[in-house]
Amino acid sequence: MANSSQATPAVQFIDIRADQAGQRIDNFLITLEKGVPKSRIYRALRKGEVRVNKGRIKQTYRLQAGDQVRIPPLRVSEKVIITDLSDSLTEALEQSILMEDDALLVINKPSGLAVHAGSQIQLGVIEAMRIIRPDNRFVELVHRLDRDTSGCLVIAKSREALLNLQEQMKNSETDKRYLTLTKGHWPANENIVDLALQKNTLSSGERMVAPDINGKKSKTLFEVKQNFVDCQLVAAKLYTGRTHQIRVHSASQSHPVAGDEKYGDREFNKRLKQFGLKRMFLHAWQLSIKHPITHEPVTFHAELPDSLNDVLKKLEAQS
Template identity: 85%
Template sequence: MANSPPAAPSVQFIDIRADQAGQRIDNFLITLEKGVPKSRIYRALRKGEVRVNKGRIKQTYRLQAGDQVRVPPLRVSEKVVITELSESLTDALESAILMEDDDILVINKPAGLAVHAGSQIQLGVIEAMRIIRPENRFVELVHRLDRDTSGCLVLAKSRAALLNLQQQMKASETDKRYLTLTRGKWPAQENIVDLALQKNSLSSGERMVVPDINGKKSKTLFEVKQEFSGCQLVTAKLYTGRTHQIRVHSASQSHPVAGDEKYGDREFNKHLRQYGLKRMFLHAWQLSLKHPISDEPLTFNAELPDALKDVLKQLEKQ
């Protein structure tokens, strides 16, 4: 994996393509300058540091094909830019592709790989796929998965596809199902958890999601598939897509996800390490949606990783 040296911050002049037209300037900058605080971007817009066709614009301005955007240096310090992937990561991602056409790319995301780079993460799925597919000028995440969650992840290869798929998810027109191993025994075969969720920040700076009546509406269906000693394999169907929804909803019912270091049970996690569990047992197993261009119904299935299959085999022996 090759790293290029940090470049000195400089003003960029970007010519807007037809496939970029229609989006608000603030959203364009947020996508362009990942990792830069939104407050910094909005300050640059207010102060006129960002200009379109040499003129000041408001944050609500919608870009048009042919516009030239002046983008000032926005980062306090430049991050190392990764321009080349290791052969093993390239092969792993290529073999993880479940479907690809001109508009969408669906992969079975490996656990441990973030979906995008962040303050402590130099490389994520989206950056890696842009390196692997340099011919595609547009590749964007449609939704997210936690770093330790594996399974179905959808990327858009055109702006029209991105907007359509995001609208499907916002309108709950997609069907997302996960496989997870949880502590204890659920009270019924099917269990609905309907608790609003709110993001909180602790004094340590850690971000947690908690049930809160003033939070965002959230709903999950947990269905028991297989029972083991002290735990159950369940499917979780998302009716909403909140951050850490499955993990918080299951923990709120005293059935935390196995291997979850944030919301889980320490003793339960320690017990399952005896059966070979070295990660969080949460896998985006199935995703159904409509093709963003043809409207064709599509269903994707991501096979459970071997490491999680092996844990289930060890549990079955008990």
């Protein structure tokens, strides 16, 4: 069981290192104080509660090496800080590492583990990796995966690497491919879905995404890999990186992802449980990028978990 300690709300003073320089103060605080509403952070900046070198600053101020930042207590309630990991989680994450050097750490993220902590989640991949790699002063997520999605996840070990990779993703210079099991049979071996997507928040606070002509441009290629009686194993290539893109695009074509409780088909999900499916069948199996330091092209592969391979074997036997 992981140990934890209660953080007592108090004023913090942080000295900015060279590798933290160049960030806007608002973005620095949002990253540092994950889970704190952005409105609270901007209010603290407007009121002068946050100070740099004892002076008031605007939200657009860019931090410089050697700056001292005064940060007031921003959380309404005390934050539980995880300071230790169980041996089993440590071993699982160490074994999930696909590649590591001075700039990058690429892992095959397990399903069920969030990429970062939130209001209801005390520990995510990034917090765990900071505990596992205590000597690395900079450990930040380059991108995100849904909690139930497994597969390739890239973590930057320097600010230079982070900014370079985020720029690659913003400019669609990376190649992200997922494996998913979808209901029914697609009309062709290759199918392009080009539907703009809009993010909405329901009154319950739940986040939903839906096709909307006023939304953000979104494009996915679905390529059939294997046929079964009433479903197909499909490789999905992302041309854009919108929230829940694969899940919403496939569902919009009446081919929802197996095990997807938000956008999926209840009866289809129930049937797949009989084949041993206990999670959403979505896995980030391949990621191609340019190395942020050497600029050489590099491709990472994360093999399907045994639990998903077992489902495919049972479906094959039925076919």
